Amino acid sequence: YGQLAGCFGILSAILLSDYTNLTTASAALKNTITTLAAENHNLTLLNEELKKDRKNLSDIIEHMEKTGNELNVSRAQWSVEAYCPREAGDRKCNSCQKGWKPNFSSCYAYNDHKSSNWRNWEGAREDCRTKISDLLVVANEKEKVKTISPAIKGITGYWIGLRAVNGKWRWIDGSDLIDRTWIKQHPAEDGHCVTTLTNKGWKSVSCNETRAWICEKKALTL
Template sequence: MAESDVQYASVVIKSKRSPRAKNVEEVVYDEVNIRNQTAQQTSEKNDSAGPLTDNEAKRRFLCYQKLTCCFGSLCVILVLAIIGVCFYYVSSHKSDEEELKHLKANQTFLLQEIYNLTNINKNLTEQMEPIKKTWNEQNISRAQWSIDEYCRMENNKRTCVSCQKGWLQSQSSCYAVNNVEPQHQKTWEEAREDCRGKSSDLTVVDNEAEKVFVKDTSWVNNRIKGYWIGLRVEEGKWKWIDGSDLTNQDWIQQQSATDGQCVTSLQNQEWRSVRCNERNAWICEKKALSV
């Protein structure tokens, strides 16, 4: 018998059921009903996920397009970075080669200069030999002259003094009083140069006793107005030639410290400030020998 020829008949069986059985039947029906509703909703959702609308398709296309652009941009940046690194490496390598070449050239130049300087030094050494020999001979003669100035032979015995002939001793110093004629008098600078030629310098007074000695030996005569000592004005201050300041201003009262002024000493008078380019006598000082 064919499937289409099958007929179904409804059979109603009446039976007496308890209320409890009826309730069970209703519960089962409700559960079946809920399952049917859930299946229907699922089917509706599946139906809604069917063909996309034009707006949804356009939105998804734009999203894919943006992702593609971003990925392409990242690829371009990566390629540029690789190119930059390669270029830096090549440039750095070339720069190192050029620098090395430059250093080698400098090294060659310096070696040549060292060779030239060595030859020059050799020539100068050869030229200095006779000069050095002459200088040593002169120093020996000068030392012998100095010894003769301080020492003399008496009864085959050498006797030495603290100050050479013509110099006066006071405390630990020797003094040369140059009371020359007016035509031989000197400016302050010239007088100092003369003292230096005698291994001494213009007098520096350290204390009151030395000041009295210098004043007493600044002898007076009609041809001398004063004796230069080693005190002058530097940058508005009275300074000694050893660089120290004049600490006792009473030694030169009411004498303004004006640049270009130097000090003279004269017996029975106070120190005077006069122009350094004037001509006067002078007093030299140097340390006495310990004998």
């Protein structure tokens, strides 16, 4: 009988331990289920937010496309008015806008204001940009010779898109000046830009000085 009681006691202890372990596991499982339920709820909320964001993005894209189309129409209308103005009720198209001189495949604007309205190199370039253009970049000897830079109204030179960068003459399109015979002065230091003037050639001048300037843009192909 004593042995039986001892075995019963051991069995009871084992069962109690198993019960305790099962109770602990059950509690842990309940906590896991609660955590998963909370995460599922959060994911559901996040999914709803993503749906709203997607809808908002779709609306924004649709608005941008509509605005873009309207801008394209406005640009097209601007181009028509700029290059094909009405004259006596009819439209006549030109390769360059009014006030611009055509030459080769480009249009040139000679900003030959009075000296009080001259600009430094950066200011001249900014003016060109407001006209959807940039300072003159000379492609070859023919353009160099044919580009007009008249010495009128006391003008001592016109800014072009050439300046000293790291000891080299460099165009605003990023290319280096190839033909060094076009300007005798060496680009010894940054802060110097180039002016041109008929019968006077090209000259290195401090970019901070004020001069007239030449803007260039592509001509309209008719």
